[in-house]
Amino acid sequence: MTNYHVYADQETAQAAADDMAAKYVPRVVETDLEGNPATHPQVTSAWDIPKQRNDGQWIIQEYTGYVPTPAPVATEPYDPAWFAPKPVNTVPPSLTFTTAYPGKAVSCVTGTWTGEPTYKYQWQADGEDLIQAVTSTHTVTLADVGKVLTCVVTATNTNGSASAISNECNAIALKGGKK
Numbered sequence: 432m433t434n435y436h437v438y439a440d441q442e443t444a445q446a447a448a449d450d451m452a453a454k455y456v457p458r459v460v461e462t463d464l465e466g467n468p469a470t471h472p473q474v475t476s477a478w479d480i481p482k483q484r485n486d487g488q489w490i491i492q493e494y495t496g497y498v499p500t501p502a503p504v505a506t507e508p509y510d511p512a513w514f515a516p517k518p519v520n521t522v523p524p525s526l527t528f529t530t531a532y533p534g535k536a537v538s539c540v541t542g543t544w545t546g547e548p549t550y551k552y553q554w555q556a557d558g559e560d561l562i563q564a565v566t567s568t569h570t571v572t573l574a575d576v577g578k579v580l581t582c583v584v585t586a587t588n589t590n591g592s593a594s595a596i597s598n599e600c601n602a603i604a605l606k607g608g609k610k
Contacts, residue, residue, distance in 0.1 A: 518587065533571050552582055555580070582597040
């Protein structure tokens, strides 16, 4: 079993890691973060080195059978999200229509993102946010006619957020001059 100890600053984490290095008996542990078999014979190898998490705290690894002195600030189970990046858009958001008229519902598909995010939507007309247009679907209004509609998708996970803008949809009047 492996425990991960969290420290508020690098100096405290390094002092604890140095203490582990002085007392640590080399052995093979299950795996490193990439899932590879890992041998950690000293503090300078693999996960005995303090690493900074995305939240700014510092973490070191403790192996079964070793209890550091003094006790760490906290002991937590490992969470891969500590080192995961914020979401990255790999396929842009897209709208279901490129032309729409008043009364027509246009949907925004999030696209593809890394980092298992949650999504928020903000519809825009000619680059300006539409008030209260924050769902994945927008019904074109008379006020939208003659404008270019887009949707900004913001993806968020525990490590941050990123936004991407959809393709455009032209809001047009119905044939015969009706709006």
